[in-house]
Amino acid sequence: MLPVTSRRRGVLALTVVLLLLTWRSVAGQGTIFTIISPAGRRSLAATAVHGHEMFALNDLAAAFQLNVQADTLGAITISYKGKTIILTPDQNLASVNGRIVSLATAPTRSNQQWFVPVELVNQALAPIYGERLELRADSHLILEGNVTAPRAPEPAPTPAAPAAPVQPAPARPAPSQPAAPATPPPSLGTPQPTISTIVIDPGHGGSDKGVQGPHGTLEKDITMAVARRLKCAIEGRLGIRVLLSRDGAETLSADARAALANNTKADLFISLHATASFRTDTSGAEIFSLGLDRDAAQASATASSSAQQLPVTGGGSRQVEIVPWQFAQTRFVDQSKTLADLIEQQFKGHVPLDGRAITQAPLRVLVGANMPAVLVEMGYLSNADQENELGTGNFQNAIVQALYGAIVQFRDTLNTRAKATAQGGGAR
Amino acid sequence: MKRNSLFATVAVIIAALALAWFLFVVLLRQSTPATRGASPASSESPAAASDDTGTTPGRTIKIHLLSVAADGLHLDSVERDVPYAGNTVDQATAIIKAELALQAPLVTAIPKGTQLKALYVTDKGDAYVDLSPEVSQNHPGGTTAELLTVYSIVDALTMNLPAITGVQILVDGQEVDTLAGHVDLRRPLQKDVDYVRTAGASKP
Ligand SMILES: [Zn+2]
Numbered sequence: 001m002l003p004v005t006s007r008r009r010g011v012l013a014l015t016v017v018l019l020l021l022t023w024r025s026v027a028g029q030g031t032i033f034t035i036i037s038p039a040g041r042r043s044l045a046a047t048a049v050h051g052h053e054m055f056a057l058n059d060l061a062a063a064f065q066l067n068v069q070a071d072t073l074g075a076i077t078i079s080y081k082g083k084t085i086i087l088t089p090d091q092n093l094a095s096v097n098g099r100i101v102s103l104a105t106a107p108t109r110s111n112q113q114w115f116v117p118v119e120l121v122n123q124a125l126a127p128i129y130g131e132r133l134e135l136r137a138d139s140h141l142i143l144e145g146n147v148t149a150p151r152a153p154e155p156a157p158t159p160a161a162p163a164a165p166v167q168p169a170p171a172r173p174a175p176s177q178p179a180a181p182a183t184p185p186p187s188l189g190t191p192q193p194t195i196s197t198i199v200i201d202p203g204h205g206g207s208d209k210g211v212q213g214p215h216g217t218l219e220k221d222i223t224m225a226v227a228r229r230l231k232c233a234i235e236g237r238l239g240i241r242v243l244l245s246r247d248g249a250e251t252l253s254a255d256a257r258a259a260l261a262n263n264t265k266a267d268l269f270i271s272l273h274a275t276a277s278f279r280t281d282t283s284g285a286e287i288f289s290l291g292l293d294r295d296a297a298q299a300s301a302t303a304s305s306s307a308q309q310l311p312v313t314g315g316g317s318r319q320v321e322i323v324p325w326q327f328a329q330t331r332f333v334d335q336s337k338t339l340a341d342l343i344e345q346q347f348k349g350h351v352p353l354d355g356r357a358i359t360q361a362p363l364r365v366l367v368g369a370n371m372p373a374v375l376v377e378m379g380y381l382s383n384a385d386q387e388n389e390l391g392t393g394n395f396q397n398a399i400v401q402a403l404y405g406a407i408v409q410f411r412d413t414l415n416t417r418a419k420a421t422a423q424g425g426g427a428r
Numbered sequence: 429m430k431r432n433s434l435f436a437t438v439a440v441i442i443a444a445l446a447l448a449w450f451l452f453v454v455l456l457r458q459s460t461p462a463t464r465g466a467s468p469a470s471s472e473s474p475a476a477a478s479d480d481t482g483t484t485p486g487r488t489i490k491i492h493l494l495s496v497a498a499d500g501l502h503l504d505s506v507e508r509d510v511p512y513a514g515n516t517v518d519q520a521t522a523i524i525k526a527e528l529a530l531q532a533p534l535v536t537a538i539p540k541g542t543q544l545k546a547l548y549v550t551d552k553g554d555a556y557v558d559l560s561p562e563v564s565q566n567h568p569g570g571t572t573a574e575l576l577t578v579y580s581i582v583d584a585l586t587m588n589l590p591a592i593t594g595v596q597i598l599v600d601g602q603e604v605d606t607l608a609g610h611v612d613l614r615r616p617l618q619k620d621v622d623y624v625r626t627a628g629a630s631k632p
């Protein structure tokens with residue numbers, strides 16, 4: 001047994017060491033990130049807190065000259081050159097210059113210090129930082145400003161579900177699926193319907209009139225008329241719940257439209273529009289799905305989603321997946337393109353298409369949709385003939401019929417894939 | 429007893445080493461802000477465009493501007509001479525002014541009355557093109573027309589100036605969601621030559 005006094009002396013000295021090092025553990029539980037900037041390199045230590053890699057907020061603040069203030073209600077305000085991030089302890093949502101962003105994990109307090117997830121650099125700090133800031137978790141690098149660093153062989157971002165074949169061969173499993181087992185699997189009961197809710201978004205509305213045709217037809221009215229017809233057709237014939245993002249005259253933001261689809265756990269989002277050209281004779285429909293450029297694809301690859309247990313009305317709780325809003329659609333880019341292809345096929349021969357027919361583009365309303373989503377430009381209101389056509393019941397019904405057909409085909413594609421997955425041993 | 433003092437001594441030595449290392453890191457950090465400060469300053473307050481300065485009188489360069497193709501879905505590239513400028517910001521300014529000034533018989537995707545208010549280029553190669561409110565107010569709307577307006581600006585800069593890799597359009601000095609409700613303008617967009625049909629365009 002050690003004498004108590006000398007043991008106390010040893011403990012005291014060790015405490016000094018621990019205080020100096022804080023969590024900067026030499027025992028190796030932490031990792032060191034290297035910040036590379038045009039001015040040189042510096043280090044920033046991370047440590048595992050509750051199994052997640054985190055930075056001590058004070059270290060992060062020192063490394064990037066951030067101002068950190070905790071208010072009496074417990075919120076932490078991080079500011080940099082007049083822009084702010086507001087964190088709430090044990091909440092994985094942050095307000096980044098007024099926008100709500102979901103964090104990889106909640107800020108947490110440990111050893112009298114606040115810790116924030118390392119991903120905060122990309123999710124919250126980069127948007128307010130003014131110059132480029134990029135954290136590469138796998139190579140433990142933070143790139144600041146105009147620097148380049150060779151990309152370490154990172155694990156590929158979670159691949160989106162393989163694009164379904166446009167015309168699935170009925171008797172065979174999808175090409176990417178393993179071969180079906182020799183004996184049929186036990187019955188899984190009634191299969192879950194793959195599409196149970198669809199949100200139809202009549203473009204524009206309220207004070208936002210959209211395109212105005214030469215005879216005065218308004219895009220917001222055409223989109224509403226077609227949306228109502230489409231809702232009737234789908235609900236009446238398929239028994240799928242259809243919600244319209246607006247009822248009538250309200251002015252909605254793009255995010256409010258996607259939010260309705262996300263909050264109702266819709267399986268499809270279809271935004272209806274009528275378009276315009278700088279040339280009065282351009283005509284035809286065009287179908288859009290989200291396209292990502294190199295920057296957007298990279299940003300979404302570094303964003304991660306997380307599952308959270310949230311209370312629900314009426315008691316109890318349920319598992320809710322939190323996905324960074326600005327990247328919600330990136331996981332569905334392939335499926336959305338498949339849906340767009342199916343709509344194009346259904347339009348052929350029934351609804352004239354313009355010279356491009358199908359395009360992937362950075363469209364605002366699609367970005368936040370957490371499900372397959374397309375935007376359909378039904379025709380050119382800037383073309384007087386098409387303006388007349390778009391106002392007729394016949395033409396609107398042709399559009400509805402074609403969209404209806406595409407939805408049925410898309411549902412069948414999903415069902416085929418789900419069946420193939422189940423037969424392949426229930427992978428995923 | 430001896431073992432305990434040894435234990436304490438080792439701990440104190442580690443403490444001293446840690447203190448030295450800590451001071452080293454602190455000093456290093458304090459010495460960096462001065463040099464680091466220069467970099468955000470140069471990227472956040474770059475030279476703003478001025479009206480006629482920055483170009484060399486008499487000397488011109490050939491550039492490709494963009495007008496709306498006959499199909500109304502694509503952009504045609506149009507060759508023009510603009511004054512040569514010695515730096516990216518002034519050259520970009522000259523290009524955008526020339527793009528906004530394209531006239532009939534060409535059809536352009538720039539709404540009537542649109543003026544260039546300012547233009548900035550960051551160290552990263554992102555250009556911020558601040559346009560007057562007419563670009564939004566006088567826009568005919570529709571995804572197709574909006575894409576052509578946006579890529580007239582984005583591609584005019586990225587096709588002609590390799591130093592510019594991204595372009596964000598601002599309206600009246602403000603970041604905007606879209607011009608007419610469709611194309612996401614909240615971040616710099618990269619060159620997309622799928623909208624451009626004629627020579628002068630090549631995939632990056
Ligand atoms: Zn529209």
